Amino acid sequence: MELSGAEILVESLKREGVEFLFGYPGGAVLHIYDALYKQNDIRHILVRHEQGATHAADGYARATGKPGVVLVTSGPGATNAVTGIATAHLDSIPLVVLTGQVPRAFIGSDAFQEVDAVGITRPCVKHNFLANSVEAIAPIIKKAFYVASSGRPGPVVVDIPKDITAPNVKIPFEYPDHIEMRSYNPVLKGHPGQIRKAVDLLVGAERPMIYSGGGVVLSEASEALTEITRTLGYPITNTLMGLGAYPGTDPQFIGMLGMHGTYEANMAMHECDVLFAVGARFDDRVTGDVEKFCPRAKIIHVDVDPASISKNVKVHVPIVGDVKSVLGDILDVLRQSNQRPDSGALNSWWEQIRRWQADDCLSYDRTSDKIKPQHVIESLWKVTGGDAYVTSDVGQHQMWAAQFYKFDKPRRWINSGGLGTMGFGLPAAMGVQLAFPDAQVACVTGEASILMCIQELSTCLQYDTPIKVINLNNRYMGMVRQWQEFQYDGRYSHSYVDAIPDFVKLTESFGHVGMLIEKPQDVEPALKEAFAMKDRLVFMDFITDQTENVYPMIEAGKGHHEMRLAPARELA
Numbered sequence: 001m002e003l004s005g006a007e008i009l010v011e012s013l014k015r016e017g018v019e020f021l022f023g024y025p026g027g028a029v030l031h032i033y034d035a036l037y038k039q040n041d042i043r044h045i046l047v048r049h050e051q052g053a054t055h056a057a058d059g060y061a062r063a064t065g066k067p068g069v070v071l072v073t074s075g076p077g078a079t080n081a082v083t084g085i086a087t088a089h090l091d092s093i094p095l096v097v098l099t100g101q102v103p104r105a106f107i108g109s110d111a112f113q114e115v116d117a118v119g120i121t122r123p124c125v126k127h128n129f130l131a132n133s134v135e136a137i138a139p140i141i142k143k144a145f146y147v148a149s150s151g152r153p154g155p156v157v158v159d160i161p162k163d164i165t166a167p168n169v170k171i172p173f174e175y176p177d178h179i180e181m182r183s184y185n186p187v188l189k190g191h192p193g194q195i196r197k198a199v200d201l202l203v204g205a206e207r208p209m210i211y212s213g214g215g216v217v218l219s220e221a222s223e224a225l226t227e228i229t230r231t232l233g234y235p236i237t238n239t240l241m242g243l244g245a246y247p248g249t250d251p252q253f254i255g256m257l258g259m260h261g262t263y264e265a266n267m268a269m270h271e272c273d274v275l276f277a278v279g280a281r282f283d284d285r286v287t288g289d290v291e292k293f294c295p296r297a298k299i300i301h302v303d304v305d306p307a308s309i310s311k312n313v314k315v316h317v318p319i320v321g322d323v324k325s326v327l328g329d330i331l332d333v334l335r336q337s338n339q340r341p342d343s344g345a346l347n348s349w350w351e352q353i354r355r356w357q358a359d360d361c362l363s364y365d366r367t368s369d370k371i372k373p374q375h376v377i378e379s380l381w382k383v384t385g386g387d388a389y390v391t392s393d394v395g396q397h398q399m400w401a402a403q404f405y406k407f408d409k410p411r412r413w414i415n416s417g418g419l420g421t422m423g424f425g426l427p428a429a430m431g432v433q434l435a436f437p438d439a440q441v442a443c444v445t446g447e448a449s450i451l452m453c454i455q456e457l458s459t460c461l462q463y464d465t466p467i468k469v470i471n472l473n474n475r476y477m478g479m480v481r482q483w484q485e486f487q488y489d490g491r492y493s494h495s496y497v498d499a500i501p502d503f504v505k506l507t508e509s510f511g512h513v514g515m516l517i518e519k520p521q522d523v524e525p526a527l528k529e530a531f532a533m534k535d536r537l538v539f540m541d542f543i544t545d546q547t548e549n550v551y552p553m554i555e556a557g558k559g560h561h562e563m564r565l566a567p568a569r570e571l572a
Contacts, residue, residue, distance in 0.1 A: 003173040005134040006035035006165035009098070012141035014041050015175045018069050020060060020434055021045065022053040026073025028100030028113065031165035045434065045463060048455040050077050052427040054084020055453065058093050059428030062414045063389060064435050065220065067094040067148045074100040075113030078159075079120065083421060086124040088155040090418025091241060092218060094148040095155035096141075097121075103163035104132065117159045126154030127184075134164045134171050142176045151186030152305040153218055186304060190321035190329055198276075198300045198317050199333045205274035206345035207296075207352075208234045211257065214241030214417070215279020215303060215323050217410045222246070224327035225278060231334060232341055235353055237265040239280050241417040244407035249386070254353060255362075258286040259554045260399040263361035264353055266552070266560035269294055271352070277301045279323040282312040283418070292559030302326045361552050361565060362403055370545040371520050373397065373472045376527075377404035380442060380470060383527040388440040389414060389432045393425040393449030396478035397470075399550045401444040423452025426469065430456060433465040440468070440531060447473045447500055447541075457510040460537050468530050469539040471503060474546045482549045486564070507539035518543045 003011060009032055013021065022045045025033045036044055047053040050072045057068025068088075072081050078099040088095045102111040118128050127147045129140045137160070144156040202208065210232075216225050222245045229236045229252055236246050237257040246253050255262030257269055269275070275297040280286070287293045290313055301308075301315040302323055309318045319326055364374045377400050380388070390405055391414040392398040398415055407413050414432060416424040429443040450471055460467060472478075480495040504514030513536050517526045523542065530538040552563040 001173050002170040004031070004035070004165065004167045004170050005137055006031040006167065008134065008137045008173050009141065009160070009165065010035045010039060010042065011173060012138050012175055013069065014039075016141065016145045017066070018042050021069050021071055022047055022057045022431070023071035024050050024053060024073065024077060026077050026100060026113070028074035028102060028162045029071060029160075031162065031167060032071065032098075032100070032160075034167070045430070045459065047427065047459050049453065050080035051083050051423065052453050052456045052459065054081045054095065054097065055087065055421075055424050055427035056431035057095055058084060058088050058424075059391060059414050059431030060435050061088070061093050061095060061431075062428070063411050063432040065411065067096050067145055068431065070095060070097040072097070072099055073113070074102055074117070075115050078115055078117040082121060082124065085121055085155045085157065087416050087419045087421045087424060089124045089126065091214060091416065092153050093155065094153040096144045096148050097155060097157045099157060099159050101130070101159045101161040104161045105163070107161065117157060121157045124155075125157050128157035128159065130159045131161065131164060134169055137164065138173065138175050139179070142179045143181060146179050146181070147184060187306070187320050188304070188322040188325055190302070190319045190326035192329070194317060194319045195326065195329050195333060198319060199330060199337065200339070201274055201298055201300060201317060202232065202276060203337070203339040203341050206342060207271055207273045207349045208232070208276065208341070208346075209268050209272035209274070209297070210234050210236040210276045210278070211239070211269065211280055212236065212242045212245050212278045213239040213280025216242055216245040219279065219304070219323040221279070221324035221327050222410045224324060224331060228327060228331055228334070231331070233346060234341075235268055235350070237261070237269065239283070239286055240402055240415070242280065243402060243413045244410045247408040248406035249408055254357065256402055257560075259288070260403065260550050260552065263359055263552055263563060263565065264356035266554070266563055267356045268353055270560040272297050275299045277315070278327070279303060281308045284312070287313060288554045288559050288562075289557055292561075363566070364548075368520065368545065371517065371523060371542055373400050373474070373542075373544045373548055374404050375520060376470060376472060376523055376542050376544070377401055377444070379524045379527055380444075381405045383524065383531055384440050384442065388412070388442050389436065391415065391425045391429040391432060391441070391443045393445040393452075394420045394422050395446050395449060396482065396548075396550050397444050397446045397449075397472040400472070422449040426450060426453050426467070427456045429467045430460060430463070430465050433467055434463065441465075442468045442470055444470045444472065446478055447471060447475065447503070448477045448497055454506070457507065457512060457537070461511045464535070465537065466533070466535050467537050469537070471539065471541045472544050473500075473503070473541055474544045474548070475500060476546060479550070485549070486555065503539055503541040512537040512539060515540045516543070517541065
C-alpha cells in the first residue's frame with residue numbers, strides 16, 4: 001500500500017496502539033490533520049493551549065504507563081509545548097511529541113512560524129529527531145516510542161517538515177517490526193554479584209531503611225517492593241513521586257520523606273545504618289543538605305539509569321538495572337538464603353520509630369472555625385474511599401495532598417515533582433479521566449495554579465470529563481507566602497492575589513457546576529454531593545485559612561534531623 005507522509009505518520013501511530021492524540025492544529029500540520037480526519041481509530045483531543053496538550057498526555061502516561069502522544073504545529077505551537085515536555089523530562093514520563101516544521105527548503109530562513117524545535121527541546125528531552133524524508137517517518141516513529149518507553153522513560157520530540165507530509169507524494173508503507181539502535185541499549189538486568197552484596201548488607205542491618213521513588217512506579221515494581229518490605233519487616237518511606245508504590249495505609253509505611261516529609265521518616269533516614277534506595281535519584285528536595293544526608297548509612301542504590309548513581313550522593317553498592325527485574329532477583333536470593341535480620345535489633349529500631357511517630361507531626365487545629373486545607377484532603381480521602389486518581393498543581397495544596405491522601409496503589413498520584421509546574425493539574429486530570437472514564441478523578445489545586453491552564457475547562461466540556469476540582473483557595477501563592485513568612489520577615493512581595501475571579505460563575509460560564517464552601521462543617525457534605533454527580537465536572541472553591549503553613553519543613557542548608565515543625569510542636 002502506498003501512503004503519503006501524513007498517512008504514514010497516522011498509520012504508524014495506530015501500529016503503536018495510540019488511543020488518544022492531544023493536539024492543536026496549525027498550518028504546518030494541516031496535512032496530518034487531514035489524514036486524521038479520514039480515520040476513526042485514534043481519538044484526537046482538541047485542547048485550548050499546547051501546554052495543556054502536553055500535560056494531558058503526561059497525565060494519561062502516568063496513569064496508564066503507556067506513552068502519551070501530542071501533536072502541535074510549528075513555531076509557537078512547539079514553544080508552547082516546551083513547559084510540558086520539560087515537566088515530563090524531569091519526572092521520567094514517556095511522551096512522544098510531534099511538532100510541525102516549515103518545509104525543508106525554508107528551514108533556516110526565518111520563515112513564518114519557524115523555530116528550531118530540535119535545538120530548543122534538546123536540553124529537556126530524552127531524545128529528538130528531525131524527519132528529513134517521507135521514507136524516514138515510519139522508522140523514526142518506531143524509534144521514538146522505543147526510546148520514550150524503555151530504560152529510564154522520557155519525552156521524545158519528532159519534528160516533521162510540512163512538505164514530507166504532502167498528500168501528492170506517496171511511497172510504499174512498511175512499519176518496522178523491531179528497531180535496533182547501536183548507540184542506545186539500556187541495561188535491564190542487575191549484576192548478580194552486586195545483588196548478593198546488597199542482600200548481605202540488607203539482612204545484616206540493625207537500623208535499616210527502605211527509600212523508594214518514582215522508578216518503582218514507572219517499572220511496575222510495586223508488588224515486588226511490597227513483598228521485600230514485608231519479608232524483611234523494615235520501615236519504608238516514599239518520595240513525592242513514589243507515593244503509592246507501597247500502600248500508604250500499611251503500618252510499615254512511615255510517611256513521605258524530604259522537605260515536607262514526616263518527622264519519623266526523616267529522622268529514620270538520618271539515623272539508619274543501611275539505606276536501600278530503589279528507583280530514586282536523591283533529589284535535593286529529598287536529601288536536604290547532602291553533607292548531612294544519612295551520615296551513618298551504607299547505601300544500596302538500584303536504578304535503571306547509570307548516570308543517576310552516585311551523582312548527588314555517593315553510594316556503596318550500586319546496581320544498574322530495571323527496578324522490577326532487580327527486585328525480583330533480590331527476592332529470589334532472599335528466599336534461597338538462610339540469613340534473616342536480627343529480630344532484637346529490628347524491634348529496638350521500631351521502638352525508636354514509634355517514639356518519633358508519637359509526636360504526630362502532621363497534626364493541625366481541628367477546632368478552628370476556618371476551613372483547614374488538611375481537613376479538605378482528609379475528607380477527600382474518606383469520601384473517595386482512598387481510591388481516586390488525584391492530580392495536583394504545585395504549592396502548599398500539593399504537599400497537603402501528598403501528606404493526607406493515603407495512596408495504596410501506584411499510578412493514582414499524578415503530580416509535577418521535578419519541574420514543579422503550576423497549571424499541570426487540570427489538563428493532567430483530563431488525560432487520566434479519558435483513560436479511565438468511570439474512575440473518580442480529583443484535581444487538587446490552588447487559586448493561583450488553576451488560572452495557569454483554566455482554559456482547559458472548555459476541553460473538559462467538549463469531551464465530557466467529569467473531573468472534581470478541589471480548589472484550596474487562600475488568596476495567596478501559598479508556598480511563596482510561606483517562604484516569605486519564614487525567610488523574608490513577612491514581606492509578602494507580590495504573593496497575594498488581588499484580583500481573583502468568582503470561580504463559581506467562571507465554572508458555570510464554561511458549562512460546569514460550581515460550588516462555594518466556606519464553613520468546616522460543609523466540607524464533607526459538599527464533597528459527597530460533588531462526587532455523586534458522576535457525569536458532571538464540579539469545581540469546588542474551598543475558602544481556607546490564609547495563615548496555614550505546611551509542616552514539617554526542612555529549610556535550605558538543613559539536614560533531615562533539623563526539621564521545622566509546627567510552632568506548637570517544636571521539639572527540644
